[in-house]
Amino acid sequence: MNDSVKVSAVKCESYTIELLTKKVQKAIFDVGGWPKKVLDAKSVLLKPNLLSARAPEEAVTTHPELVRVVIRELRRIGIENISLGDSPAGSSSWDKLWSATGMKQVCEEENVELLPFENVKRIECKNGTSLPVLKEFEDFGAVISLPKLKTHILTKLTGAVKNSYGLIPGKAKSMFHGDYQSPRQMGLFIADIFEHIKPDFVIMDGVVCMQGEGPANGSPFELGAIFVSEDPTALDASVCEVYNYKATDIPSLVRVAKNGVGIIDPDKIERTGDAWDIVASKNPKKSHSDFLHKIPEKMFHILTLFLSYRPCIDQKSCVKCGICAKVCSQDAIERRSDGSYRVKGKKCILCMCCMESCAEHAVELTSPLKRLFR
Ligand code: SF4
Ligand code: SF4
Numbered sequence: 001m002n003d004s005v006k007v008s009a010v011k012c013e014s015y016t017i018e019l020l021t022k023k024v025q026k027a028i029f030d031v032g033g034w035p036k037k038v039l040d041a042k043s044v045l046l047k048p049n050l051l052s053a054r055a056p057e058e059a060v061t062t063h064p065e066l067v068r069v070v071i072r073e074l075r076r077i078g079i080e081n082i083s084l085g086d087s088p089a090g091s092s093s094w095d096k097l098w099s100a101t102g103m104k105q106v107c108e109e110e111n112v113e114l115l116p117f118e119n120v121k122r123i124e125c126k127n128g129t130s131l132p133v134l135k136e137f138e139d140f141g142a143v144i145s146l147p148k149l150k151t152h153i154l155t156k157l158t159g160a161v162k163n164s165y166g167l168i169p170g171k172a173k174s175m176f177h178g179d180y181q182s183p184r185q186m187g188l189f190i191a192d193i194f195e196h197i198k199p200d201f202v203i204m205d206g207v208v209c210m211q212g213e214g215p216a217n218g219s220p221f222e223l224g225a226i227f228v229s230e231d232p233t234a235l236d237a238s239v240c241e242v243y244n245y246k247a248t249d250i251p252s253l254v255r256v257a258k259n260g261v262g263i264i265d266p267d268k269i270e271r272t273g274d275a276w277d278i279v280a281s282k283n284p285k286k287s288h289s290d291f292l293h294k295i296p297e298k299m300f301h302i303l304t305l306f307l308s309y310r311p312c313i314d315q316k317s318c319v320k321c322g323i324c325a326k327v328c329s330q331d332a333i334e335r336r337s338d339g340s341y342r343v344k345g346k347k348c349i350l351c352m353c354c355m356e357s358c359a360e361h362a363v364e365l366t367s368p369l370k371r372l373f374r
Contacts, residue, residue, distance in 0.1 A: 004268045006031040007229040007238045009275035012207050013222075015056075015065040020226075024069050024203065027228040030272040034077060035230050037200045041141025043081035044074055045115070047199060048146040049163055050086035051215055053100035053359050059210045059220035062148045064102030066205050066226075070146060071110045083140070085115035086166045087173065089216070090323040090357030100359075117169040123196055131193055132172045145199035145232060149206045149223065149239055151214035153289045153352050153365065154183045155190065156250050157240050158215045160202040160232030161262070165190055167197045174329045177351030182300035183292050184251045186351075191255035194232075198261065202232045206239065206275075211284035216356045217364065221284045225275035233262020234269045242279050243286050251293075289365055292350070301349060309367055310345045311354055317362035324354035324363060 008030035012023035028034060038044065048062035056063050067084065074082055084107055088097050094116045098104035107114050119135035137143070147163035155162055165173060180186045204227040212218035223242060229235040233256045237247035247253045247264035257264040295303050304310075313324070313333075318341065325333040325341055332347035333354060343354070355363040 004270045005229065005231040005234045005263050006270045006272055007227065007231070007235050008273040009238070009271065009279060010226050010273045011224055011275045011278065012226045013224045015063050015207060017065060017069060020065055020069040021072070023226050024066070024073060027203070027226045027273060028073070031228050031230065035201055038142045038144065039077060041079060043083070043140050044079050045137070045140040045143045046070065046082060046084040046112075046146055047143060047163060047166065048084065048086055048103070049148045049158070049166070050088055050097055050101050050103065052088050052090050052357055053092045053097045054216075055100060056102050057220070059148065059150070059208050060216055061101045062146045062205045063207065064106045066203070066207070067103065067146060068106045068110055070144065070203055071106070071112055083113040083115045085117050085134075087117040087134070087169045088357070089173070089327060089353055090359070091326045092323060092359065117166070120169055120172070125193065125196055127192060131196060132168060133197055134167050134169055137167055137197065142201070143199040145202045147202065147204050148209070149204055149227075149242065150210035151212060151218055151243060151285075151287050153213060153215075153287045153292075153355070155187050155252060156245060156287070156290065156293065157236060157243065159236040159239055160199070160204060161194055161236050161252055161256060162190060164194055164197045164199060164232070171327070171329070174327050174351065174353040177349060177353060178329045181349050182295070182297045184297050187251035188255045191252040191259065194252075194256055195259060195261040199232060201230055202235050203228050204235060204239065206242075209242070209284070211243075211286075213287050213289070213365070216358070217361055218287070221282070223282055224278060231262055233257060233264060237264040237266070238269060238271065239279065242282060243284060304350050305346065307367070308345060309365070310348050310350070311343050311352070311363050312366040313341050313343060314362045314364060315340055317360050319360055319362075323357050323359075327353045327357045329353070
């Protein structure tokens with residue numbers, strides 16, 4: 001195949017270090033080994049998905065043992081200077097985020113720097129705008145993305161392309177939702193900025209994935225695979241089949257390919273490895289909110305407002321931490337006199353940042369009918 005890109009899928013049924021090591025080595029070998037940029041790098045940034053302070057078993061974040069194995073593989077090729085970080089959806093402390101997700105233990109044991117994504121530098125984008133990205137981003141010789149395969153209420157899939165969005169630190173990520181108020185607009189925006197923060201290599205955690213109301217409130221399901229590629233877009237275009245999507249169903253992937261930054265054409269993607277049969281056979285649940293993508297873009301806000309389709313806080317699960325209110329770019333979550341929190345429907349733009357940031361699963365997307373039942 002000329003001008004093709006390789007994506008490997010290797011069966012891996014558990015997170016035991018021995019098995020992961022064998023499977024990660026095989027998946028990297030199948031795509032032709034580490035790319036030159038990684039081999040030549042003096043320092044590497046690892047970018048797992050650390051969406052919020054959740055335990056690894058919840059399948060919200062990249063599993064720490066996969067991270068450990070990747071660190072050890074990088075050491076085997078002589079890379080000593082390794083840092084790890086991500087910008088979460090909420091505002092819990094760095095220590096809480098790293099401890100809950102298991103990253104603190106792994107990084108301490110493997111002598112890797114945990115980098116808080118706090119420093120911002122603006123980069124000029126092709127479309128004339130400037131983007132606030134992690135200041136240290138360009139200091140690294142290579143960036144390796146370690147996404148978790150999950151569904152996503154807004155973007156359908158969160159994989160390798162979406163994982164780069166975490167290179168934008170802090171509240172800026174949720175502020176952009178105010179500018180791009182429909183799932184499609186947000187997907188296209190993510191695609192447009194992707195080329196400026198594209199990683200050099202991707203190793204995806206597809207051992208236990210998320211189905212249903214991802215990226216934070218779905219349920220784990222066992223897929224049993226590790227995916228590797230130099231092209232994040234080709235990788236996502238291949239793994240979206242797990243959820244019975246075609247790459248052309250996902251606006252961000254179509255846009256990235258159109259921008260010439262990645263490949264989604266199946267004729268140009270060379271699949272290697274032994275796990276492609278399970279990719280097509282598991283049939284996990286998509287998000288119930290998939291229908292939001294069918295609402296015409298211009299009518300999105302008005303129609304969802306009319307249908308009163310909004311997030312709702314379950315007062316029994318809520319611990320009144322206030323993180324959702326802090327993360328909401330629209331000031332649509334109010335604190336009441338009794339200390340509880342409530343979503344003000346009219347101000348809400350359905351960005352789902354409150355759901356993503358709530359570590360207690362207390363925020364749920366609801367219809368008026370569902371609220372009536374409650
Ligand atoms: S819903 Fe409650 S527990 Fe969840 S982030 Fe908001 S205040 Fe915290
Ligand atoms: S209430 Fe939640 S979904 Fe609505 S705008 Fe605020 S963060 Fe976004």
